[in-house]
Amino acid sequence: xxxxxxxxxxxxxxxxxxxxxxxxxxxxxxxxxxxxxxxxxxxxxxxxxxxxxxxxxxxxxxxxxxxxxxxxxxxxxxxxxxxxxxxxxxxxxxxxxxxxxxxxxxxxxxx
Amino acid sequence: xxxxxxxxxxxxxxxxxxxxxxxxxxxxxxxxxxxxxxxxxxxxxxxxxxxxxxxxxxxxxxxxxxxxxxxxxxxxxxxxxxxxxxxxxxxxxxxxxxxxxxxxxxxxxxxxxxxx
Numbered sequence: 001x002x003x004x005x006x007x008x009x010x011x012x013x014x015x016x017x018x019x020x021x022x023x024x025x026x027x028x029x030x031x032x033x034x035x036x037x038x039x040x041x042x043x044x045x046x047x048x049x050x051x052x053x054x055x056x057x058x059x060x061x062x063x064x065x066x067x068x069x070x071x072x073x074x075x076x077x078x079x080x081x082x083x084x085x086x087x088x089x090x091x092x093x094x095x096x097x098x099x100x101x102x103x104x105x106x107x108x109x110x111x
Numbered sequence: 112x113x114x115x116x117x118x119x120x121x122x123x124x125x126x127x128x129x130x131x132x133x134x135x136x137x138x139x140x141x142x143x144x145x146x147x148x149x150x151x152x153x154x155x156x157x158x159x160x161x162x163x164x165x166x167x168x169x170x171x172x173x174x175x176x177x178x179x180x181x182x183x184x185x186x187x188x189x190x191x192x193x194x195x196x197x198x199x200x201x202x203x204x205x206x207x208x209x210x211x212x213x214x215x216x217x218x219x220x221x222x223x224x225x226x227x
Contacts, residue, residue, distance in 0.1 A: 004153075032214060043202060043218040044154065087153050097206065097214040098167070099144075101153025 003027050006088050006102035013109055017078045021105045023088030024070045030100070032091035033064055035073050037084045038104065044087055047073075078109045113137060115219035117203050123225045124193055131189045132222045136205030143186050144216060145178055146202040147171065154202050154218075160186060161208065193226045200224075 006023040013019050025033075033050035048055065050062040050071055061074040071088055085104040091097045116135045124130050136143045141162050146154035157176070159167040162183035172178075175193075180186040190197055200223050204216040 008151075034215070041223075043220050046215055046217065049215060089153075091214065093214065097216070098156055098159070099154075099216060101155070103151065103153050 001026060002102070003100045004088055004090050004102040006105045008103055008105060010106040010108050013078050013107070015078055015080060015109055015111055017109075018074065018076045019078055019107065020075075021073045021086055021088070021107075022070055023072075023102050023105075024068075025088075025090045025100075026069070027090065027092065027100070028069065029092055030090035031093050032097060033062075033071050034089040034091065034099075035060075035062055035071075036087040036089055036101075038087055039084050044101075047086070075107075078107075080109050080111065083107055083109045115203055115205050115217055117201075117219040117222050119222055120220060121223045121225075123227065126193060126195060126226055128193055129189065129191045130193060130224065131187055132201055132203075132224075133185060133187050134203030134219055135185045136203070137217060140205035140207050140217075141183070142206045142208050142216075143180055144204040144206075145186070145188050146204065146218075148200045148202055148221070149198075157188075190224075193224075195226045198224055198226045 035047040036044035037047045038044045054063045059076045063072045087104045088102040143160045145157040148154040160180040175191045200221045202221045203219045206216045
């Protein structure tokens with residue numbers, strides 16, 4: 001079983017739609033969580049950190065549920081430019097922060 | 112450009128050859144990481160430096176792999192006697208370590224290695 005699991009998709013949505021991704025993590029020692037965005041053949045780019053209280057950045061909202069060990073990302077009013085792969089990431093602070101990435105969820109936003 | 116840079120961006124080599132990649136982290140970042148990403152997978156951790164000290168290595172990093180960060184600034188990753196299974200994107204990331212807990216890692220553009 002992978003340490004961070006995501007539905008690989010693809011999620012096909014029309015512009016303006018709301019889409020939600022979930023991911024689960026198996027290591028209860030994970031302390032930090034992130035969503036990264038990765039465009040085809042490019043590097044991952046940090047989208048947002050995820051806090052227990054939930055956090056929002058414009059059209060993006062992230063939630064963490066430690067009891068159920070899952071993380072979610074909600075994208076409202078999808079844009080064509082949101083088309084990318086979204087990587088769910090757990091991190092353990094064991095003297096340094098070792099990141100464990102999921103395989104990513106692919107999002108395709110169509111006109 | 113003040114981001115993480117990597118060189119070369121692409122490398123094609125024949126099986127059995129040695130290759131070396133370079134990473135220049137964000138200048139004020141003291142932590143540097145190497146990851147490997149294959150098609151359809153997320154990046155996998157390879158190794159970590161704090162300043163010039165290599166403090167953690169993954170089991171993925173076989174004896175053919177070596178990484179250095181001699182002056183605590185740029186880092187190199189060398190692969191000796193390359194194999195076709197080494198074909199992947201090699202990503203470098205850097206971060207700060209501070210009491211504020213700012214552990215967010217920022218990635219460079221990667222070096223895409225193809226072993227023929």
